[in-house]
Amino acid sequence: MSFRRLHPEQPDSFAFTPENLAWAKEVIARYPEGRQASAVIPLLMRAQEQNGGWVSEPMIRYIAEMLDMRPIRVLEVATFYTQFQLQPVGRKAHIWVCGTTPCRLRGAEELIKVCKKRIAEKAHQISDDGDFSWEEVECLGACSNAPMIQIGEVVYEDLTAERFEEILDAIAAAEGPEEWPQPGPQNGRKSSEPLGDLTSLTDESLFEKGSDAEALIAAALKGGKGAVKVKGGTKAKGTAGTKSTREASATRKPTEKASEASANKKESAGKKAAAIPAVTEGAADSRQAGQAGAGKGDETAAPLHGLLDAEALKTVSTPAAETVEKAAPKEPKLFDKPPAQIDDLKLISGVGPKLEKLLHSLGIYTFAQVASWGAAEIKWVDDRLKFKGRIVRDKWVEQAAALALGGEEEYIRRFGKKPR
Ligand code: FES
Secondary structure, three states, X not given: OOOOOOOOOOOOOOOOOHHHHHHHHHHHOOOOOOOHHHHHHHHHHHHHHHOOOOOOHXXXXXXXXXXXXXXXXXXXXXXXXXXXXXXXXXXXXXXEEEOOHHXXXXXXXXXXHHHXXXXXXXXXXXXXXXXXXXXXXXXXXXXXXXXXXXXXXXEEEOOOHHHHHHHHHHHHHOOOHHHOOOOEEOOOOOOOOOOOOOOOOOOHHHHOOOOHHHHHHHHHHOOOOOEEEEOOEEEEOHHHHOHHHHHHHHHOOHHHHHHHHHHHHHHHHOHHHHHOOOOOOOOOOOOOOOOOOOOOOOOOOHHHHHOOOHHHHHHOOOOOHHHHHHOOOOOOOOOOOOOOXXXXXXXXXXXXXXXXXXXXXXXXOOHHHHHXXXXXXXXXXXXXXXXOOHHHHOOHHHHHHHHHHHHHHHHHHHHOOOOO
């Protein structure tokens, strides 16, 4: 544990803004009489936020007085919990790099080298441009996605030194956190599942004909709601135990079964797709399922909202960066003026208000438009963005497909979190 001391240079005073003061009073009032000290952590957090990311000595005295505490008690809290910074931090981001064993074994050392090279040689020093600072911290609880960093509430996992540098570039260029790269795993994983094929439950004998495990899997493949207990073991509900299903299941490899089960899950979650008009003929790009009457400026071109049918929306993926790099740019389908139905493109992580305006100025207004982009269209749009490569890196196409297919519900199902 390192020493945590107040910074030698301190401001003269601190006071909450009127809005924060009103908020603080409301928080304090939540606690029973005599227990107001319980509000010390939320108040310190809000004060730190107001003060550009660090806790000052006048702030500690100010909060102590508000909560009728001795200043030393507030100081104890501020120095104990590492979410409180005791010295000025970078304007845009203070970066925590996990340096505990799993992250260390997976490359944290390289991330620390990037911090030293890009930000400052020593932890807690601020970069020359004032934008960044960093420190090494203990395990942040994302060891299965090591190595990782955290910035405030945002976590970037499965990092390489190169990807970390790209994230720093993106944050430096962004107007605000809403334009930061998509958080979470940076290597294509959705959470902490294995990157390759199955590594467990691969023993075929687990899936023998007529076994309980086989019956349960057959139930899942059939979209059954699970299993019921019957005498002598567990049996799948309904039609799960039919001969043909059992035989089919028993002859497939576990990996095939897993992907089929996942496809079934997607199908049931994607029922909302029926609301999206499906256009299926005549696309120049094989990923675009059709454009009949959907030309630029065609006001009757409502099908722009249905550039891809529901099936296609379930499976679209963003092309690899190298593929986009090699592609010849091709103008995607654009609107000349805003269509009757405009989607909130800011729900796509990585698109902030400024970027949304830019997309609108290009004629891009809907999730379906973004979801329909292949490598050539991405190249065309990318060439017009101030920060190239972010469409691929932030997986705009998958995000937009989920939002077009089933809104927030589908987005949460696929990405495990709410869209912005
Ligand atoms: S060791 Fe780095 S998150 Fe746990």
